[in-house]
Amino acid sequence: MRQIKVNTIINAVKDAAIQANYEKDEDMLAAFARGEQEEESPAGKEIFRQLLENARIASQERIPLCQDCGLAVIFAEVGQEIHFEGGGFAEAIQEGVRRGYIEGHLRKSVCHPLTRKNTGDNTPAIIHTDIVPGDRLHLTVVSKGGGSENGSKLFMLKPAEGLAGIKDKVVATVAEAGPNVCPPMILGVGIGGNFERSAILAKKALLRKVSDSHPDPELAALEKELLASVNDLGIGPSGLGGRITALGVKILMQPCHIASLPVAINIQCHSSRHVDVVL
C-alpha cells in the first residue's frame, strides 16, 4: 500500500483551484490566437483580442480570469493501492477547495438552492471518483461557470431518432443558448450510458484539449461535422455575429439500454478552467 497524507491532497487541490482561475492554459491561448486570425467578423476579432489581453492581465496582475470563479468540480482517479492517512479523502478535497477560494481571493458562488444563502467558502464541491489500478492519485480540478452550465441540456431520445436526433439537439441547444453562455464555447457531448452517466460523460469530455480530436475516426468525423453545423449558426464571439461560435466539440460515448438513447450537452464558456495534478 502506498500512503498519501490528506494534507498533501488539501494543498494540491488548493493550488490547482487558484492556478485554474489565474492562468489560462496554452491550449486555450492557442485557440484564441487562432480565432483572432480566422474570425471574419471585426467585432468577433476584437473579442478574441480582448480575451488574450484578459488572460495576460489575469496572470500578471493576479486578477481572476472571470468574476465567476465557478463551482468546483473534481474528477478523481484513485489508485486502489493507495491508503489515505490523517483524515477523509472527500473532506480533504472540500478543504482544499475551501482554502483555495478563500486564500486565492476567488468568488464564492455556492448557495442554498431555495433560500439562496451563500455557503461562504464555495463548498460543497462536486466530486466524481473512480477507483483504478495502481498507486497514483490523479485529480482534475475544474472551475465551472454558472452561465454556461445554465445553457446545458440532457435529452432521453428515442433510439429511432438516432444520429440525426443527436445532431438536431446539439445545434438546437447552442441556438437557444446563444450569447448567454459566453461564446466562443466548447461543447461536451455525452452519448449513451444512462440519465446521469450521459451528463458525467459530457462534463468529462470538456477535459479534453480543445485542439484534439476523438481517437475513433467516426466520432472524430461527427465532432467535426457538429462543430461546422454549430458555427453555421452565425452567433459568433460574444454573440455579436461571426464564424466562430464554438472552438471545439468533444464527444464521449458508451453503451446504453436497448430502450434508450441518452444525450447530454454540457456547454463550456471560453473561460475553460481545469488543472491536472498527479500524486
Next chain:
Amino acid sequence: MNKKVKLTPPVTDDMVRDLLMGDQVLVNGVIYTARDAAHKRLLELLEAGQKLPVDFAGQILYYVGPSPARPGRVIGAAGPTTSTRMDVYTPTMLKLGLKAMIGKGKRSPEVIAALQEYTAVYLGATGGAGALISKCIKAAEVVAFPDLGPEAIHRLEVEDLPTIVINDCHGGDLYEVGRREFARVR
C-alpha cells in the same frame, strides 16, 4: 455606420435616442451594480412602499458580482453576468427611470419592448473578460444589502468601460442582426 461614444450618467432620453445598435460605448463616471438577489430585494422594498437605497433615475446598472478585492486593490474580476435572469425585474426598474443596463446575453421580448416604451438602452460587455474590465474600475463601495456579498449593490466609478449597444430604444437588436449576417444554410 457605427460610432464610438462616451456615456456618463445622468443619462437623458436624448442621449439614449442617439445610441444605435452596434455603437461602441465607453461608460464613464458612477454606475451601480445589481444581480438577481439585489433586484428581488429592490422590488420587495417597492411593494412594501419603502424608499430604495439608490435613486435609479438617469442611472446605469451593471449586472455583475465581482470577485473579492485583494488587499490594497479596488475590486477583483468584474465582468458581466447573464442579463436574462434579470428580465423579470427590468420593466419595473425602467419605470423608475433607469436608463441603461450593462450585461451579457439575450433580453426577453418584454424587456426589449420596455426599452422602447421608457427610452432606455441595453449595453453588452464582454462576458468572461473579468480581469480586463476590472482595470476600468477606479473605485468601488457597497451601498446596499452588504449581507449579499458579491451580490450586494456596489457603487462603482468607472473609466472607459468598453461596451457595445445590443438593444437600442428604436428596436435595434445586434444579437439578431449579427447572427443573421453570419448564419449559413447548407
